[in-house]
Amino acid sequence: MKEGYKNTLEEHPFYFDHDTTLEEKPSKLNNPFSNKIPGIAKKAAKVFQLFIEMEATKWDYDFKMQKGKMFGVLVIQLKNLCYAFIGTNSGKLQGSVGCNKFIQSVFDDSADDFFINKGMCELTKIGQQINASTSLSESTVLKAKRKQKSIRLQQQLFSHYRFLNIHRETSSVLQISKVDNLNNPPSAAGECAAPKLLHYAFKNKIKPIALVEFWWGNSIKNDERKHLHFYPACTNKCRPIFAYMLDYKDIYNQANSK
DSSP: OTTOOOGGGGGGBBBOOOTTTTTTOOOOOOOSSSSSOOHHHHHHHHHHHHHHHHHGGSSOOTTSSBBBEEEEEEEOOOOTEEEEEEEESSSSOTTTTOOOTTTOOSSOOOOOHHHHHHHHHHHHHHHHHHHHHHHHHHHHHHHHHHHHHHHHHHHHHTTOEEETTTTTTTTEHHHHHHHHSSSSSSTTOSSHHHHHHHHHHTTTTTTEEEEEEEEEEEGGGGGOSSSTTTTOOOOOHHHHHHHTTTTTTTTHHHHHHO
């Protein structure tokens, strides 16, 4: 478990800044691939955005100068029947310890004696050997070695990204991709905000109510993402994961059908 991260339900919920008693609640979780966003999810996102604005001053990351990130919130109903929400970011906040109130990755860096850190160091060393080599044949062998090592390391990594589904069954991103007839999961699959939030809800046996993701910070190329704008879950990484987690194979097609 990551240092300083307490895996307890009490640590993570955010609470609304208004009474939600009369707030309209969806009868079931909204489709994460749909542009239709429940009002209570939008209000949770606004509260979360205020928190990010204050908390980000502690991070070693300039969202105005560096590439922005996707963040997400999941409105939940607690066991006492009160409503709250949990939130997190997609990927990792580089150069930062992040925030303990954010839901953490399902992958534990310390797994198998920090295999991912050791593996990345090995790849770096092979890269250095390639750069230092003056032999074409040696470089070719080293590049092939690096490629195979990278593939094995990535498969081992994806086997450690394990998600619970609605039936509380567990499957890895690697297994999910095989069921979906994908040769290999796309890079960073399993690190998007929305699946992490839903997994946390299933793990802690709390009812998910409404889900939404938004972009925070600098736009990416061609203004595909804009600050504070809401966006549906990504297709290539999240579609197979959500189909598994919600046991709904046609979830993406249903959201995009006319």
